[in-house]
Amino acid sequence: MSNVNLEPVAPAEDAPSREDTSFAEILSKFEQQHADERGSETVTGSIVSVTPEKVLVDVGRKIEGALPIAKWREIDRGEPQPGDSIVVSIGPRDEEGYYTLSTVKLSRPKDWSGLQAAFAEKRTIAGTVVEQVKGGFRVDIGVRAFMPASRSGVREMPDMAALVGQEIQCRISKLDVEKEDVVVDRRAVLEEEQARRRQEAFQELREGAVVRARVRSVMDFGAFLDLGGTDGLLHVADMSYARLAKASDVVKIGDELEVKILKIDAAARKVALGLKQLQEDPWTTAARTFHVGDRVRGTVSRLTDFGAFVELLPGVDGLIHLSELSWNRRVRKPGDLLKVGEQVEAVVLQVNPEERRIGLGYKQALGDPWESVAQRFAVGTVVEGPVTNVTQFGAFVELEDGIEGMVHISDITNEKRLDHPREKLAKGQSVRAVVLEIDGERRRLRLGMKQLEPTSLDHYIAAHREGETVSGRLVEVKGDKAKVELGEGVMATCRLREPDNAAPKQEVPRGADVSSLGAMLAAKWKQGTGGGQQKAGPQAGQIRSFRIATMDAAKHLIELELAG
Numbered sequence: 001m002s003n004v005n006l007e008p009v010a011p012a013e014d015a016p017s018r019e020d021t022s023f024a025e026i027l028s029k030f031e032q033q034h035a036d037e038r039g040s041e042t043v044t045g046s047i048v049s050v051t052p053e054k055v056l057v058d059v060g061r062k063i064e065g066a067l068p069i070a071k072w073r074e075i076d077r078g079e080p081q082p083g084d085s086i087v088v089s090i091g092p093r094d095e096e097g098y099y100t101l102s103t104v105k106l107s108r109p110k111d112w113s114g115l116q117a118a119f120a121e122k123r124t125i126a127g128t129v130v131e132q133v134k135g136g137f138r139v140d141i142g143v144r145a146f147m148p149a150s151r152s153g154v155r156e157m158p159d160m161a162a163l164v165g166q167e168i169q170c171r172i173s174k175l176d177v178e179k180e181d182v183v184v185d186r187r188a189v190l191e192e193e194q195a196r197r198r199q200e201a202f203q204e205l206r207e208g209a210v211v212r213a214r215v216r217s218v219m220d221f222g223a224f225l226d227l228g229g230t231d232g233l234l235h236v237a238d239m240s241y242a243r244l245a246k247a248s249d250v251v252k253i254g255d256e257l258e259v260k261i262l263k264i265d266a267a268a269r270k271v272a273l274g275l276k277q278l279q280e281d282p283w284t285t286a287a288r289t290f291h292v293g294d295r296v297r298g299t300v301s302r303l304t305d306f307g308a309f310v311e312l313l314p315g316v317d318g319l320i321h322l323s324e325l326s327w328n329r330r331v332r333k334p335g336d337l338l339k340v341g342e343q344v345e346a347v348v349l350q351v352n353p354e355e356r357r358i359g360l361g362y363k364q365a366l367g368d369p370w371e372s373v374a375q376r377f378a379v380g381t382v383v384e385g386p387v388t389n390v391t392q393f394g395a396f397v398e399l400e401d402g403i404e405g406m407v408h409i410s411d412i413t414n415e416k417r418l419d420h421p422r423e424k425l426a427k428g429q430s431v432r433a434v435v436l437e438i439d440g441e442r443r444r445l446r447l448g449m450k451q452l453e454p455t456s457l458d459h460y461i462a463a464h465r466e467g468e469t470v471s472g473r474l475v476e477v478k479g480d481k482a483k484v485e486l487g488e489g490v491m492a493t494c495r496l497r498e499p500d501n502a503a504p505k506q507e508v509p510r511g512a513d514v515s516s517l518g519a520m521l522a523a524k525w526k527q528g529t530g531g532g533q534q535k536a537g538p539q540a541g542q543i544r545s546f547r548i549a550t551m552d553a554a555k556h557l558i559e560l561e562l563a564g
Helices: 023-038 069-074 112-121 187-204 282-289 362-366 369-376 456-463 514-522
Strands: 041-050 054-058 065-068 085-093 099-103 125-133 136-140 144-148 167-176 181-185 210-218 222-226 231-235 256-265 270-274 295-303 307-313 316-321 343-352 357-361 382-390 394-400 403-408 430-439 444-448 469-478 481-487 490-495 543-552 557-562
Touching: 041 187, 054 069, 054 085, 065 069, 065 085, 069 099, 085 167, 112 167, 125 144, 167 187, 181 187, 231 256, 282 307, 282 316, 295 316, 316 343, 343 362, 357 362, 369 403, 382 403, 394 430, 403 430, 456 481, 456 490, 456 557, 469 490, 481 543
Parallel strands: 065 099, 144 181, 231 270, 316 357, 403 444, 490 557
Antiparallel strands: 041 054, 041 085, 054 065, 085 099, 125 136, 125 167, 136 144, 167 181, 210 222, 210 256, 222 231, 256 270, 295 307, 295 343, 307 316, 343 357, 382 394, 382 430, 394 403, 430 444, 469 481, 469 543, 481 490, 543 557
C-alpha cells in the first residue's frame, strides 16, 4: 500500500469561521485568481469624479474603478479633472466594490527594430501627443511620429487642442525606416475598445429588464437609444398607446428614458425597446370607464369601408359600424356622414376588453326619429318633400332627416295607369302627398299623391252652393235615409221627409240642374224607371229633385233634402 500522509487536522476553532470571511473577500479572491489566469486588462478610461483619496474612473463596466490619488500623482499630469482620459490596468474589486486600478505605461519601442516588431505584430503601443500640426498631431512613441487628425478619434475641431499633452494608445499604421517616417493610428484602438464595450454591454442585456437609456437619434419610425455601449430601437408603435404620426412627437435627442427590453436578436445584434409597456394598458382603464348605454364623446381617427373608428382614450378606439350611422338613410360609406378629426357623440353598444373592442352607435345618440312618427305624421296628414329614389314599384319621399315615406305606383295619379313611376316623378322633385298608413315595427310610411288630386266630388262642390235644387238618382233607401248619386262619382246622403199627399212628379222642377238630369237619363242606368209612371214614395232607382242642405269639401260630404 502507498503511504498516506496522516497529518493531524487543525481544530475547528483554529480555522477562520465562514462568518469571518466576507463575501467581498471571496469575490476579490475569485477575481484575483481569474485576473492572474488571463492577465490584467489595460483600457483607456475616463475620470468620473475625484476625492481626496482616490480618482473614480469609468472603465466601460457596470462598476467604476478606483485609482489611488498617489498613483495619479506618479504620472505627473497635474490635478485630475473629470473627463480626462487615462490608461489603466484593471484589477480585482476592493472592499468598497470598486475595481482596483493602476497606471500603466505601455511599451515604447526603444529602437527601430522595436518599431518594426510593433508594426509587424500590430501591437498597441503608448505615445504622448506633443503638438498639433497641420493635418494632425506630432506624437512621441520613442521617435517622432505623425498622427492624422482623421485617425485621432476626435471628431470636433474644438476638441483637437485638448488632445495635446495626453498619453494615448495607438498603433503604427505606416513605417519607413529609411526615411524615418512613422504614422500612428489612435482611432483604430478606440474603435476596438468601443466594440469590446458594446459586446460586453450587449451580453449583459436581458429581455424584460427595465433600463435607463439616452436618445441618440430620432427618425420618423422611431428612436435609437444608447444602452451603454450598444443601441436599441424604440419603435414609434411602442412609444405610446395613442397613435403617433412620428417619433419626434414624443422624444428628442438627449432625452433620458426608462424603457423595457422587449426582444433581443443576438444574431443580428438588435434590441427592441418599449416605452408604453411601462404604462397602464388603456384597455384596463376602458373596462372600468365605459359601460353599455353610456353616451361618450370622441374624435374620428380613421374611416374604413365598414365603419368609422372613434378615439375615446389614447390607445382606445371604438367602432361605429356602417349600420349604426343612420336610422333610415342609406349610407354607402362612413365618409358620407363623418370626417377624420371630427368630434362626435355616440352611445356605447358593446364593451369587450379581452378582444379590445368597443361597439358604438352614432344614430342612437341622435335619437330614434320613429319614436314620434305616429304623432308628427298621423294618417291623413299632408306632407311635402323631395323624391330621394325612384324604383319600379314606387318612389321614396324624404319627410325629414331619417324619415322617408313610399308612394306606391298605384297611388301616384288618377289620370292614367303608369308603367313606371318615372313617367310622373324624378329624383329631387318636390311633391305633396298624404299619409295613408304607418307601420312602426317595420319603420315604413305609405303615402299617396293621387288622394290630393281634385275628384268629381271636389268639382261638384266647387260648382254648387248650399240651398240649390239639384236632381239625382236614389241608389239605396234604408228607413228615413238614402244614398243619392248626383253625377258620376258624386254621392250624397239624404234624410227622407216626403210632403203629405205629394204625388211623384216627372217634370223637372223650375231651377233644377237640367244638365245633370239629362246626363243621368242618357247613361241608361239598369235600375232606371224609363219614362213610365213612378211608384208612390221614394224608391231606389227614382230620379228626384233635392235641395242641398250641407256641403263640406274637407270631409267630402254632401247632405240633401227632398225638394217639395
